[in-house]
Amino acid sequence: xxxxxxxxxxxxxxxxxxxxxxxxxxxxVLDNLDKGIRSLVDPQAKFIEGSLLNEKPLNNLFSENRFxxxxxxxxxxxxxxxxxxxxKYSENITSxxxxxxxMSAHKVKKIIFSSSAAVYGTPQSLPLTEESPLNPENxxxxxxxxxxxxxxxxxxxxxxxxxxxxxxxxxxxxxxNYIDPEANNIFPIIGEVLQGKRPALKIFGKDYETRDGTPVxxxxxxxxxxxxxxKALKLESSEIINLGSAQGYTVLELIKAFESVSKKTIxxxxxxxxSGDPAELYASNDKAKSLLxxxxxxxxxxxxxxxxxxxxxxxxx
Numbered sequence: 602x603x604x605x606x607x608x609x610x611x612x613x614x615x616x617x618x619x620x621x622x623x624x625x626x627x628x629x630v631l632d633n634l635d636k637g638i639r640s641l642v643d644p645q646a647k648f649i650e651g652s653l654l655n656e657k658p659l660n661n662l663f664s665e666n667r668f669x670x671x672x673x674x675x676x677x678x679x680x681x682x683x684x685x686x687x688x689k690y691s692e693n694i695t696s697x698x699x700x701x702x703x704m705s706a707h708k709v710k711k712i713i714f715s716s717s718a719a720v721y722g723t724p725q726s727l728p729l730t731e732e733s734p735l736n737p738e739n740x741x742x743x744x745x746x747x748x749x750x751x752x753x754x755x756x757x758x759x760x761x762x763x764x765x766x767x768x769x770x771x772x773x774x775x776x777x778n779y780i781d782p783e784a785n786n787i788f789p790i791i792g793e794v795l796q797g798k799r800p801a802l803k804i805f806g807k808d809y810e811t812r813d814g815t816p817v818x819x820x821x822x823x824x825x826x827x828x829x830x831x832k833a834l835k836l837e838s839s840e841i842i843n844l845g846s847a848q849g850y851t852v853l854e855l856i857k858a859f860e861s862v863s864k865k866t867i868x869x870x871x872x873x874x875x876s877g878d879p880a881e882l883y884a885s886n887d888k889a890k891s892l893l894x895x896x897x898x899x900x901x902x903x904x905x906x907x908x909x910x911x912x913x914x915x916x917x918x
Contacts (some may be wrong), residue, residue, distance in 0.1 A: 602834065603627040605668045605709075607653060607700065608675030609646065610637025613715065613823055616775035617672060618646050620827045629666060631659075632675070641777050653696035656703075663707040670711040670834060673700060676745075679785050680719060681875075683741035693744035697751050705759040712752070713833050716765045718819075718845070718882065720746045728885040731767070731841050738877040749841065756839050764833040769819040769845035769884050771826050773904035774911040787852070788820075788904065791859050792912030794867055802867055804852050806874035811881060817849035819883035822899035822907075832893040845884025846897045858905045863913075 604621060608614040609630030614637070621628050628646040631653075632639075642648050651658050653675060676693050677683070683690040704712065719742030720735050737743045752763040772788040781789035793799045807814040821844055829844050850858075856867050889895045 602669045603629075603667055604834075605629050605631060605662075605666070605671045606646075607631045607671065607673045608637065608715075609672075610634060610639055610642050610648075611674055612779050612781065613771060613826065614672075614674035615641035615643075615777055615779065616823050617674065617827045617830055619643050619775065619777065620824075620831055621672075622646060624831060629662075629668070631662065636782055638779070638782075641779060653699050654692060656699050659699060659703050660706065663703045663709065668707075668709050670713065671700065671704060671709060672713045672830060673697070674715045676715060678717075678741060679783075680739040680741045680877075681785075683739050683744070687740045690740050690744055693741075694747050694751075697748040701751060701755045701759070701761065704761055705755065710760060711762050711834070712764075713830050714748065714752060714763060714765045716749055716767045716841070717742060717745045718767055718769045718843070718884065720749065720767065721882075723877070723879040724882060727881055728847060728883050729843065730885045731843055731888055752839075762837070763839045764836055765841045766826075766829060766833065767841065767843045767884075768826065769821055769843070769882070771823050772820045772908065773822040773824065773899065774907040775823050775827065776907075778911045780911065787818075787855065788908050789912075791856070791867060792908055795859075795863060795865060795909065796912055800868060801870040802856065803870050803872045805872050805878060807871050808874075809880040811851055813851050813853045815852035816878060817851050817881040817883065819845040819847070819849050820855075820901060820904055821846050821897060822904050825895075825897040825899055828898075829889060829893055829895045832895050836892065840888075840892060842889050842892060843884040843886055844889060845886055847884055847886045849881055849883040850901060855901070855905075858901055859909070862902065862905050863909050
């Protein structure tokens with residue numbers, strides 16, 4: 602297939618580009634390089650520096666290519682920042698509208714969208730299924746929910762088939778040695794602690810009703826996540842699907858795994874709970890198994906090992 606990958610120079614997007622090319626797809630990458638890294642884009646892919654916010658160049662891109670599907674990874678994603686800069690994060694919604702309008706105008710009928718578990722908010726019960734109540738507690742999660750609603754309307758009105766994949770906590774490295782330029786998630790933050798760029802890992806709350814008092818989260822290897830995207834290309838119906846491992850690990854268990862693999866002690870600092878952080882969050886992935894024939898192949902240790910490999914300096918440095 603001829604596929605447009607939006608945000609294909611980012612962490613997940615670049616891994617997807619690599620996998621798509623290995624599966625013999627034709628790939629064009631559109632990325633504004635705000636946080637994407639040009640060198641991560643496989644040279645076999647056609648690269649266009651640009652933004653979904655610029656409608657004319659976007660429509661020209663669609664006019665000049667016969668795309669059969671779109672994978673949309675581009676998004677502002679810092680939940681905390683979204684609460685202080687909602688006008689900035691509204692770009693997530695504007696970008697989706699512009700992309701769907703370009704797809705509609707040029708009769709591109711399939712999109713795979715990077716959604717988020719942030720659409721659920723604090724769970725009323727676990728595991729979270731695709732039918733769980735939707736109550737985003739930050740503006741970032743709200744923008745993802747609005748994007749899903751736009752997809753649903755454009756399917757009804759314009760016949761665009763969508764697969765919205767709700768990510769849980771994506772981690773690990775796909776062999777590209779990706780270093781997050783603005784680390785907000787725990788795996789790259791621990792990577793920076795190991796590099797000496799941060800003095801310690803902040804643990805936000807140690808008084809939760811969990812097995813060791815720290816929050817429980819569901820982690821999924823980026824390679825497994827990308828595999829689900831490739832499988833989603835074969836679906837012929839619009840779907841919303843959770844992508845998670847269906848099991849949770851506490852922050853302390855994650856630290857222990859990093860310490861075991863790295864043979865280093867990770868300094869810790871206990872900080873107050875963050876507003877809106879639930880005690881536990883993990884997915885049901887039954888729908889992904891049944892519809893995509895997919896399940897995670899990589900465990901927590903694989904995620905930890907690949908992250909350490911990406912972040913630790915090589916012996917010659």
